[in-house]
Amino acid sequence: MTSFPVEPFAIEPESAELNPQKRVMLLKPRGFCAGVVRAVDIVRIALETFGAPIYVRKEIVHNSFVVNELAEKGAIFVDDIDDVPEGMRVIYSAHGVSPAVRQRSKERGLKVIDATCPLVTKVHVEAVKFARQGYSLVLIGHRDHDEIEGTLGEAPDVTQVVSSAEEVASLQVPDPNRVAYLTQTTLSLDEARDIIQALKEKFPKIVGPHSQDICYATENRQVAVKNVAHTADLVLVVGSTNSSNSNRLVEVSRNLNTVAHLIDNSNAIQPSWLEGVSTVAVTAGASAPEILVSEVVAYLRGKGFGTVDEVEVMPENVRFGLPAEIVQAIGPAAVAAR
Numbered sequence: 001m002t003s004f005p006v007e008p009f010a011i012e013p014e015s016a017e018l019n020p021q022k023r024v025m026l027l028k029p030r031g032f033c034a035g036v037v038r039a040v041d042i043v044r045i046a047l048e049t050f051g052a053p054i055y056v057r058k059e060i061v062h063n064s065f066v067v068n069e070l071a072e073k074g075a076i077f078v079d080d081i082d083d084v085p086e087g088m089r090v091i092y093s094a095h096g097v098s099p100a101v102r103q104r105s106k107e108r109g110l111k112v113i114d115a116t117c118p119l120v121t122k123v124h125v126e127a128v129k130f131a132r133q134g135y136s137l138v139l140i141g142h143r144d145h146d147e148i149e150g151t152l153g154e155a156p157d158v159t160q161v162v163s164s165a166e167e168v169a170s171l172q173v174p175d176p177n178r179v180a181y182l183t184q185t186t187l188s189l190d191e192a193r194d195i196i197q198a199l200k201e202k203f204p205k206i207v208g209p210h211s212q213d214i215c216y217a218t219e220n221r222q223v224a225v226k227n228v229a230h231t232a233d234l235v236l237v238v239g240s241t242n243s244s245n246s247n248r249l250v251e252v253s254r255n256l257n258t259v260a261h262l263i264d265n266s267n268a269i270q271p272s273w274l275e276g277v278s279t280v281a282v283t284a285g286a287s288a289p290e291i292l293v294s295e296v297v298a299y300l301r302g303k304g305f306g307t308v309d310e311v312e313v314m315p316e317n318v319r320f321g322l323p324a325e326i327v328q329a330i331g332p333a334a335v336a337a338r
């Protein structure tokens with residue numbers, strides 16, 4: 001599987017102004033997760049194989065740089081499936097869709113390629129299973145997020161969304177002994193733990209998924225920040241404002257009392273943030289490409305940060321296969337060669 005184009009690491013030429021005492025810590029793992037690599041590859045392969053235009057329902061991943069680059073290559077991003085002309089090819093984003101969207105695509109004769117992350121699909125399957133078993137479902141997540149919209153659509157009549165531990169108190173269900181919970185994949189581990197604890201206190205017999213729904217990439221990036229934030233004066237998180245997992249990385253750092261900012265790219269860095277700062281930790285949300293990280297490092301080099309170290313907190317080697325529609329279109333040999 002190929003990944004999104006990554007520029008060589010952009011270290012600026014040595015300069016007399018570089019101060020080796022001023023340090024950049026590049027956290028690892030950071031940036032693209034397996035679900036994002038797969039989703040971006042799907043759009044790129046579809047454009048190469050079928051030609052433009054290719055419609056994409058919602059942002060394929062929540063990153064403006066990635067979306068703009070794919071749009072320049074011929075992807076057309078739409079909010080509503082009804083905005084796709086009948087009979088055309090459409091790709092569902094990594095965040096997944098509800099059964100109602102799938103049904104509408106069928107009615108309009110659309111050729112669908114599904115880029116839903118397999119870890120989001122896992123949550124959908126759990127929602128269907130619990131609903132069939134007669135449980136009331138509590139979905140922990142952010143109501144306005146594309147992923148929650150899709151998961152909620154699997155069992156809308158029996159599902160309620162909660163975003164905080166405080167909201168748990170007002171939940172009403174037909175049978176308190178038959179309640180199940182699920183979570184969005186990109187939540188804060190700490191916040192989700194608190195909400196699940198509140199649910200367990202209110203519904204002692206509540207059941208949950210076999211393995212937690214917060215995905216490996218969300219967890220690993222948060223753990224990396226937790227491990228390192230206390231040694232930094234500043235944490236910079238590369239990611240777009242609508243990226244849930246990127247926002248959570250900022251929160252994790254701030255909860256540890258280390259100043260943190262979410263930045264779309266190096267242009268968003270305010271020079272005043274660096275006053276009196278000698279160590280900056282840099283990470284990136286799961287949808288932010290490495291080229292943007294490289295630009296941030298280059299910017300910091302330009303501000304005299306003379307030491308750049310990659311700090312690997314844990315290895316990460318997850319990969320997901322391409323969907324059947326793509327494998328059929330380009331052939332297994334071409335898939336294997338990528």
Ligand code: SF4
Nearest residue numbers: 033035117185215286
């Ligand atoms: S953040 Fe997690 S759930 Fe979302 S696309 Fe990446 S691996 Fe999948």
